[in-house]
Amino acid sequence: MSILVIAEHDNRTLKGATLNTITAATAIGADIHVLVAGSRCSAVAEAVSGVKGVVRVLLAEAPHLEPLLAEDLAKLVTTLAGEYSHILAPATAFGRNFLPRVAAVLDVAQVSDVVAVESANTFVRPIYAGNALATVSSDDPVKVLSVRPTAFESAPEGGSAAVEPVPAPASFARTRCVSRELATSERPELAGAKVIVSGGRGLGSKENYHALLEPLADALGAALGASRAAVDAGFAPNDYQVGQTGKIVAPQLYVAVGISGAIQHLAGMKDSKVIVAINKDPEAPIFQVADYGVVGDLFVLVPELVSQLG
Amino acid sequence: MKILVPVKRVVDYNVKVRVKADGTGVDIANVKMSMNPFDEIAVEEAVRLREAGIATEVVAVSCGVAACQETIRAAMAIGADRGILVESDVELQPLAVAKLLKALCDKEQPTVVICGKQAIDDDSNQTGQMLAALMGWPQATFASKVQLADGVATVMREIDGGLETVEIKLPAVVTTDLRLNEPRYATLPNIMKAKKKPLETVKPADLGVDVAPRLATLKVAEPPKRSAGVRVADVAQLVDKLKNEAKVI
Numbered sequence: 102m103s104i105l106v107i108a109e110h111d112n113r114t115l116k117g118a119t120l121n122t123i124t125a126a127t128a129i130g131a132d133i134h135v136l137v138a139g140s141r142c143s144a145v146a147e148a149v150s151g152v153k154g155v156v157r158v159l160l161a162e163a164p165h166l167e168p169l170l171a172e173d174l175a176k177l178v179t180t181l182a183g184e185y186s187h188i189l190a191p192a193t194a195f196g197r198n199f200l201p202r203v204a205a206v207l208d209v210a211q212v213s214d215v216v217a218v219e220s221a222n223t224f225v226r227p228i229y230a231g232n233a234l235a236t237v238s239s240d241d242p243v244k245v246l247s248v249r250p251t252a253f254e255s256a257p258e259g260g261s262a263a264v265e266p267v268p269a270p271a272s273f274a275r276t277r278c279v280s281r282e283l284a285t286s287e288r289p290e291l292a293g294a295k296v297i298v299s300g301g302r303g304l305g306s307k308e309n310y311h312a313l314l315e316p317l318a319d320a321l322g323a324a325l326g327a328s329r330a331a332v333d334a335g336f337a338p339n340d341y342q343v344g345q346t347g348k349i350v351a352p353q354l355y356v357a358v359g360i361s362g363a364i365q366h367l368a369g370m371k372d373s374k375v376i377v378a379i380n381k382d383p384e385a386p387i388f389q390v391a392d393y394g395v396v397g398d399l400f401v402l403v404p405e406l407v408s409q410l411g
Numbered sequence: 412m413k414i415l416v417p418v419k420r421v422v423d424y425n426v427k428v429r430v431k432a433d434g435t436g437v438d439i440a441n442v443k444m445s446m447n448p449f450d451e452i453a454v455e456e457a458v459r460l461r462e463a464g465i466a467t468e469v470v471a472v473s474c475g476v477a478a479c480q481e482t483i484r485a486a487m488a489i490g491a492d493r494g495i496l497v498e499s500d501v502e503l504q505p506l507a508v509a510k511l512l513k514a515l516c517d518k519e520q521p522t523v524v525i526c527g528k529q530a531i532d533d534d535s536n537q538t539g540q541m542l543a544a545l546m547g548w549p550q551a552t553f554a555s556k557v558q559l560a561d562g563v564a565t566v567m568r569e570i571d572g573g574l575e576t577v578e579i580k581l582p583a584v585v586t587t588d589l590r591l592n593e594p595r596y597a598t599l600p601n602i603m604k605a606k607k608k609p610l611e612t613v614k615p616a617d618l619g620v621d622v623a624p625r626l627a628t629l630k631v632a633e634p635p636k637r638s639a640g641v642r643v644a645d646v647a648q649l650v651d652k653l654k655n656e657a658k659v660i
Contacts, residue, residue: 170577171540172549194570198552201505201540210506210625213535223629228533229428233437236630275580276549279565283573292571296659321660329589339555339569339590345531346589348571354659364427371637375657377649392640393652405646410660 102186103132103156107178109195110137110145112167117293118191121250123152126189128218128253132156134185135262138177138269140167146264153259163269168278169195175202176270182207182243186221192247192349193292200247209241214349216252230345230368250292251351251372284338291341294324296354299343299370300336301328303359303380303399310336313403314358320410326350326370328360344369359399362387379403412522412559412581413468414457416491417512418450420475420482421532434630446482449527451489452587455594456557457525458490465559468492470519474503474511480610487605488597494610499622501615505533507622509541514618516546521582523564528553528586539586549579555590 104126109116119135126133134157137146146160161177178199182188188203190196192214204211216234217225223238224246291297298318304310310331318325327337329344343350345368355373360366362378362385370376371390378391379399388394395402422428423443431438446454460466471486473479474497483494497511516524526539543550551557551566555574558565559581568575569588579585597605615622643649653660 168575171552172543175544194553197536198540198550201537202544202550204537205506205509205541205544208506210504211535211537212626213537227634228631229422229437230531230534231634232428233430234632234634235628236632237626237628239626241625273549275583276551277578279576279578281570281573281575290572333590339574340572345534346529354653354657365424371634375653375659376637376640377653388640388642390637390640392637392657393649394640394642395646395649396642402646406649409646409650 103134103184104129104187104189105181105185106133106135107174107188107190107196108135108137108145108149109191109193110139110142112139112142113144115145115148117255117290118193118250120152120255121253122189122191122248123154123256124253125215125218125248126187127154127256129187129221131186134159136161136178136181138166138174139169140164150262150264151258151260153257155260155262158262158264159267160264161267161269165272166269170273170276170278171199171202172273172276174199175206176273178203179206180270181267185243187244187246189246189248192249196247200245204245207243207245209243209245210239211245211247212237212239213247214249215246216249230364231371232364249349251349284340288318289322289324291324291326292348292350294350294352296321296323297326297350297352298323298356298358299326299328299360300331300358301360302330302334304331304336307336313399316407317356317403320407321354328366357387357391358403360387361385362390412466413470413519414460414466415470415472415516415519415521415524416450416453416457416486417472417508417524417526417538418454418482418486419447419527419530420444420473420479421447421530424448424531430631430633434632436628436631444478446485447527447530449529449587449589451594452589452591453525453527454486454489454491455592456587459592460559461490470495470521472497472512472515474499474508476500483610484605485597487608488602489595493608496610496612497615497618498612499615501622502624503622504624504626505535505537505541506625507620508538509545510620511615511618511622512542513545514620523559523581524584526584526586528588539584543584546582546584549583551577551579551583552586553588554585555588557585557591
């Protein structure tokens with residue numbers, strides 16, 4: 102039996118989280134097939150075919166697959182499922198949306214947010230906002246797994262898989278994508294960034310958030326993140342949120358500015374390699390996980406940091 | 412139109428849970444329990460739709476031990492009209508809950524089911540999607556805005572990188588994101604009134620659903636601890652440490 106990985110992409114480029122998911126599939130140990138579904142997305146299929154470890158690329162193209170709605174994608178994946186022992190997708194908004202539909206139709210459990218593969222049927226996943234790690238095993242005929250991208254390396258290049266077209270089932274038709282508003286940014290994508298500068302309520306306003314953190318992010322080549330408090334207060338857009346309910350990140354360096362460090366925020370960043378906290382409250386819980394902490398006024402410290410980095 | 416809102420009783424979000432020494436799970440004895448925060452948002456949204464004259468009845472459902480009654484009462488204090496408890500002492504995993512909810516949907520015929528996007532204990536983020544699949548209904552997950560009109564729900568969804576708007580034909584399942592609304596506090600008179608609202612109890616067997624867990628939990632462990640860091644005196648020292656000790660810049 103083989104493993105099916107569902108690729109995340111925007112019909113033009115492959116999303117990095119797919120590469121981490123392929124690495125998780127490699128740890129299970131069987132032939133890896135990757136499904137690229139979408140519309141006019143053969144460039145994505147070409148990119149996937151060059152990934153090490155991939156032996157077959159299935160390309161399903163149809164106009165109604167363009168927005169990759171959960172209903173249509175789940176229908177397609179369940180028609181292919183018979184040949185596979187494992188079905189994997191990244192635990193991003195994309196994977197979380199469609200994968201449980203696949204599991205339900207196949208009448209199997211899904212293991213969400215896998216952070217380690219112990220064997221072909223035993224997996225580790227965080228529960229309670231990352232405060233515990235559960236090792237679970239599944240006897241279901243098909244293992245449906247969403248994979249936490251930050252827990253696995255990116256699969257390298259070095260493959261030459263064949264691309265084969267597969268038919269797409271008819272449209273589900275009861276869901277329609279009306280519009281998408283994507284924030285455009287020249288900064289690295291938050292989920293895959295090597296350095297993240299993140300701001301919290303301590304910044305006080307949207308103006309301060311941008312005025313203080315953007316120069317620091319520029320100096321470090323970093324992505325910008327935010328705590329839920331900062332997002333709720335309107336300092337930063339929703340998709341900047343790092344935490345249990347936002348994005349889970351694990352950069353080389355995470356700089357938390359004016360963030361107290363609530364359980365829910367720590368759940369999203371405590372696997373970062375190095376954590377720096379800048380906060381005026383010496384008792385803030387963020388200092389319990391920070392490798393380097395500076396207690397002081399962020400309005401003084403952040404500009405000083407920018408000038409010393411420059 | 413009738414709205415069904417599944418609610419889950421979970422360890423309160425402010426509690427830092429401890430893993431049991433024998434590795435069988437987390438210790439939830441004598442820990443404060445509350446309604447899952449995403450479910451509160453779901454109840455609030457359903458009640459607002461009733462107050463706006465769009466929905467006629469809001470039914471809160473919880474699956475689990477007898478104490479889940481409190482969670483249903485909490486939903487009724489926010490404004491749900493009645494409650495259903497599917498009582499079971501078995502550990503209910505998302506697929507089992509989705510099947511129980513399907514059986515209730517077949518019976519109750521709601522037009523919309525509004526679920527929280529995930530429970531903060533198992534963090535699965537599966538049940539709403541599974542229910543939609545089992546019903547053959549459309550879904551709109553991670554909703555931050557919901558409008559219902561003419562048999563269609565227009566839902567703004569939070570996706571990686573921004574927002575997406577979808578139109579789904581009813582009946583359908585919607586799952587809530589944190590920014591959908593700000594749930595109201597239940598007032599004392601409403602808490603008293605909730606005690607008198609009808610609450611029906613059924614068993615999984617009455618609904619013909621096999622709820623046996625599919626995933627076996629072999630072990631629950633503490634995550635690796637981060638070693639204690641250092642306080643640095645000033646920015647110059649911080650930059651020095653990052654460059655020469657951590658070598659990350």
